[in-house]
Amino acid sequence: MVFVTDVNDNYPEITIKSFKSKIKESVAMGTVIAVISISDRDSGDNGHVDLSIKEQLPFVLNKSSEGYFALLVSEPLDREKFSEYDITFTVTDRGTPPLFDNETLTLQLLDVNDNAPLFPKSFYTIPVMENNAPGSLLSSVTAFDPDLHENQYLVYFIIEKEIVNMSISMLFSINPEDGNLYALKTFDYEREKEFLFHIEARDSGVPPLSSNVTVHIIILDQNDNTPVIVAPWRAHGSIVEEVIPRSTDKGTLIAKVIAIDADSVQNSRITYQFLQITDATLFSLNQYNGEIRTMRMFSYRDPRHQRLVIIAKDNGDPALSATVTIKLSTVEHVVKVFSETTEIPLEYDIFSDLNLYLVIGLGSVSFLLLITILVIIVLKCQKPKPAKPTPPCRNSVISQRNSTLADSTLVSSDAYWYSLFLAETRKGKVVVRQPIPKGAEYIVSSIPRSTGLTETSESTASTLQVGNG
Known part of the structure; x- marks a missing residue:
C-alpha cells in the first residue's frame, strides 16, 4: 500500500457570498455588511484556514455555525470622518510554509443629515461707519455644513425682532444663499450707536437642522459735526x-x-x-x-x-x-468818568427804583416837618412884645453895629447890611453875602435850608423893617 503525503501546494480561497457596497452612515451597530466563505483544497493542517481583517476598522468578523463569516458593524460610522472604507480580507492556511490569499472590498458610506450648520464664530462684531450708503455690504456671515448635497445646502434668515419700534428687517437684509449682510438705511451715530440681533442658518435636509449666531453692529462715529460756540453769547453773527x-x-x-x-x-x-x-x-x-x-x-x-x-x-x-x-x-x-460831569457820587447811580422812592419819601416828610416847625416859631415871634426890652427872637434881627445873633439871617456892618442866606448844596453850607444900600428899609427873611436861593415864602418868613438910624 502506498500512502501519499499531502503537500501544501494549494492557496486558500475567499468567496464573497454577499456584500453591501453602500450603507448609510447612520446604520446600527451589528448590521451585516458582507457574508464570506473560505476554503482550501489541501488536507490536514494544510487545508485548515483562518480569515481576518485589520483591527483598526469599525467592523468585526463573526463565524456562523455553517462555517460562514459575517462582517458586522462594530462602531458608529461617520461619513464626515471617513466617507469609505477599503476592507481587506486575509485567508491563511496552517501549512508549512503557510499560504494565504487576500480580497479587498470597498464600502461607501451614504450621507445622512446628522450635522447642523456651524458658524466659525459664536458672536460677530461688525463695525459700520456712520453715513453709510443704503444697500452697502456690511459683512458676510456664513456657516458650514459638513453634510452632502441637500443636507449641506444652507438658507440664511434674520430672526425678526423690534428695535426702537422698528422691525430689524427694515434696517438690515441678508442674502439667503451666501449670507452677505447689507444695510438698508444710512445710520447716524448721534442717533443710533449699536444693534444686536440673530442670524439663523438652516440646511435643506429632512428633517432640516439649523443654528444661529449673534450679530452686534457697532456704528462708528464720523467727524461730521462742526463745533458750536455757546459762550460767549452772540446775538448776531x-x-x-x-x-x-x-x-x-x-x-x-x-x-x-x-x-x-x-x-x-x-x-x-x-x-x-x-x-x-x-x-x-x-x-x-x-x-x-x-x-x-x-x-x-x-x-x-x-x-x-x-x-x-x-x-x-x-x-x-x-x-x-x-x-x-x-x-x-x-x-x-x-x-472818574462821572466826576467830570456831575458831583453826584457813583453810589447814587446804583440805587434801584425802590430805594429812590424811599429817599424821595423821607425827604418830603422831613421837609414838611421842618416847614411846620418854622411856621410855629414865626407865629410865636409875631405876638405883641412887652414895653420892656426883651432878648431878640430866634428868627429876628436887631440892627446894631457889629452885633451878631446866633442862627440869625441878618448881620450889621459899618457901611452895608449883609443878608446871610444858607444855601444847601451837595458839598455843605455856603454863606452868600448880599450888599444892601444905606437908608433903605430891609425885609429880612428866614429862609428854610431846604429852599433854593430864589425862593421866598410868606408863610415861613418873619419880616422886620429897619430904618436908617
Whole structure:
C-alpha cells in the first residue's frame, strides 16, 4: 500500500457570498455588511484556514455555525470622518510554509443629515461707519455644513425682532444663499450707536437642522459735526463786544470761550487757539478750557480797542472748526468818568427804583416837618412884645453895629447890611453875602435850608423893617 503525503501546494480561497457596497452612515451597530466563505483544497493542517481583517476598522468578523463569516458593524460610522472604507480580507492556511490569499472590498458610506450648520464664530462684531450708503455690504456671515448635497445646502434668515419700534428687517437684509449682510438705511451715530440681533442658518435636509449666531453692529462715529460756540453769547453773527476797565490786573479772566461738538471721543475734543490778536503780549488763551486772561496790565501805549479772533477746533480727521470774534474796549474807571460831569457820587447811580422812592419819601416828610416847625416859631415871634426890652427872637434881627445873633439871617456892618442866606448844596453850607444900600428899609427873611436861593415864602418868613438910624 502506498500512502501519499499531502503537500501544501494549494492557496486558500475567499468567496464573497454577499456584500453591501453602500450603507448609510447612520446604520446600527451589528448590521451585516458582507457574508464570506473560505476554503482550501489541501488536507490536514494544510487545508485548515483562518480569515481576518485589520483591527483598526469599525467592523468585526463573526463565524456562523455553517462555517460562514459575517462582517458586522462594530462602531458608529461617520461619513464626515471617513466617507469609505477599503476592507481587506486575509485567508491563511496552517501549512508549512503557510499560504494565504487576500480580497479587498470597498464600502461607501451614504450621507445622512446628522450635522447642523456651524458658524466659525459664536458672536460677530461688525463695525459700520456712520453715513453709510443704503444697500452697502456690511459683512458676510456664513456657516458650514459638513453634510452632502441637500443636507449641506444652507438658507440664511434674520430672526425678526423690534428695535426702537422698528422691525430689524427694515434696517438690515441678508442674502439667503451666501449670507452677505447689507444695510438698508444710512445710520447716524448721534442717533443710533449699536444693534444686536440673530442670524439663523438652516440646511435643506429632512428633517432640516439649523443654528444661529449673534450679530452686534457697532456704528462708528464720523467727524461730521462742526463745533458750536455757546459762550460767549452772540446775538448776531460771530462778533461779541466786551468792555473792561483799563485798570485790570494781570491774570484777570477776561472771557471764556466754550464750544460743544455732537461727535464722540476724539472727534468731540475741542482745542482753542488765537487766530488773530491785536497784541499777543496782552492776552493768553488756555487751549483746553478756552479761558482768556490778561498777561500784564494795560499801559497808556496800548490801544483802547482790542480784537481777538478765537478758533475752536475738534480733533477729527479732517478737523472741523468754528470761530468767534471778541472786540474788547478798555475804559477808565467808571467813577472818574462821572466826576467830570456831575458831583453826584457813583453810589447814587446804583440805587434801584425802590430805594429812590424811599429817599424821595423821607425827604418830603422831613421837609414838611421842618416847614411846620418854622411856621410855629414865626407865629410865636409875631405876638405883641412887652414895653420892656426883651432878648431878640430866634428868627429876628436887631440892627446894631457889629452885633451878631446866633442862627440869625441878618448881620450889621459899618457901611452895608449883609443878608446871610444858607444855601444847601451837595458839598455843605455856603454863606452868600448880599450888599444892601444905606437908608433903605430891609425885609429880612428866614429862609428854610431846604429852599433854593430864589425862593421866598410868606408863610415861613418873619419880616422886620429897619430904618436908617
